[in-house]
Amino acid sequence: MSSMPAEKCKQCSLFFNRDFFCSHLSPDELTNLSGISRTMAMHRGEAVSAEALKAWPIIAVASGVLSIQHLLEDGRRSIAAFFMAGDIIDFRSFADHARGQVIALSKANICRLSPQVFKQIVKNNPDAQEIMWENLRNQSFRAMDHSSDLAKKRALEKLASFLFECRCHYTIAPQGSTVSIPVRRIDLADYLGMQPETVSRCFRDLEEQGIIEFKTLSSVTIKDVPLLRQIANGAKDASAYQPADKTMKILRFA
């Protein structure tokens, strides 16, 4: 019995996805870890309480989207980072240090890991250790890239970048150029440092120019990948690439 994966782990992506942490544990390690870890099903908007975070500072995301959010005193909200299936958020030595809340942005399943057992496993299991390094480095670079986007890009450019970010990081099976946006417009706005109205307007602009096309609110097809890439990279004038419209009008009256 102790050599079989625990019941609750059988269906968990952390276990059956070879890229994720739990799939690299020995049966014994899995049993140990599973035994004193706490799974938790979250709804959108639900937070992991500060006390829970203190007692269980390591959170593995099995499905859905988690976020770290900060609230300014006058109510402005910003989302510091997104976390998706496979990410392990390690708050050890930061739980006290008020660093914003951990909030689900969709239905999500998480597993709160025992720090002791986790530490032990990481120390002794090189495979698991490697996965963990990789994941943490990945989180770190994602955050830095995101900082850099926020710092100097204009609204349209930030949205374009975000679509590529979705394609690379936030889609389990990146097929073709259809990406799914896993969060609401409001959350997207707070993540990208803009207003929901602006998000809406910029998406409309991109769609009007035929660069993207929405199938549903949360599913977009990128029709012109190179052009969107150009925009994301801050090419001087994206409209130079759409020779119709404005340019023509000006020429017509010249």
Add this chain to the structure above:
Amino acid sequence: MSSMPAEKCKQCSLFFNRDFFCSHLSPDELTNLSGISRTMAMHRGEAVSAEALKAWPIIAVASGVLSIQHLLEDGRRSIAAFFMAGDIIDFRSFADHARGQVIALSKANICRLSPQVFKQIVKNNPDAQEIMWENLRNQSFRAMDHSSDLAKKRALEKLASFLFECRCHYTIAPQGSTVSIPVRRIDLADYLGMQPETVSRCFRDLEEQGIIEFKTLSSVTIKDVPLLRQIANGAKDASAYQPADKTMKILRFA
């Protein structure tokens, strides 16, 4: 001879500062690592070339300030992150993935570590491993906090936050409320996503309100820590705290 720290390590902060990586290595480990690592003295503006980064993807900062910079196609520059003494930047599996340049923002000394030896040491030396985890987590949270600042704070608030960031992270011995700003105004602007002109104006405003005082361009004293904190946290109206000035003028003419 092999039990003594290598000549080049003796004076290095990474070795003599107990919080940093090399001070936790056994004499043999240090000798090994030192033997095939490359120290490098950098001037401001100098970059670590992409090839160098590929061959030596792990960089330990011994002194000075390093940065990761991104360039947009039209020349806009943004600084994704600062790194100071003790930080170890690990580009393994990211070196190819064009992720911007590594550029010194001041005179700096770095040590490029052999990935093989480094990996070995981290695997076998729990102390060193712990330091490394701590450092990487720290980098990661710094980047996320920074993202969150960039997303929703106004210029003045970003500067206020940055001063605290300096006090916590970027000052080796945080004494009193005098902090040193280790980079030029331009770099600060590119890090905070604003223009140097705006940086200048906002610093002036803070100084005129008596909240901070510059001793030199790179050394500021925070005269009113709580108020600066309020501003950094985005309190509704910072000027509510300075009952003089504008308010008075308006009243006078009312």
Add this chain to the structure above:
DNA sequence: CGGCAAGTTGAGCCAGGTCAACTCCGGTGG
């Protein structure tokens, strides 16, 4: 099918970007 949250659209405005001129400062050479 009704009710409410999420998303969109429009009109007006302002924080901060842009551009150009000026000052300050440390280093260099006469």
Add this chain to the structure above:
DNA sequence: CCACCGGAGTTGACCTGGCTCAACTTGCCG
């Protein structure tokens, strides 16, 4: 020792991208 130079920082005047506020539409869930 001073004159000069170039890069960094500052100041002022002007302009605009994106925020704000309010009204409207859409889509989701019971």
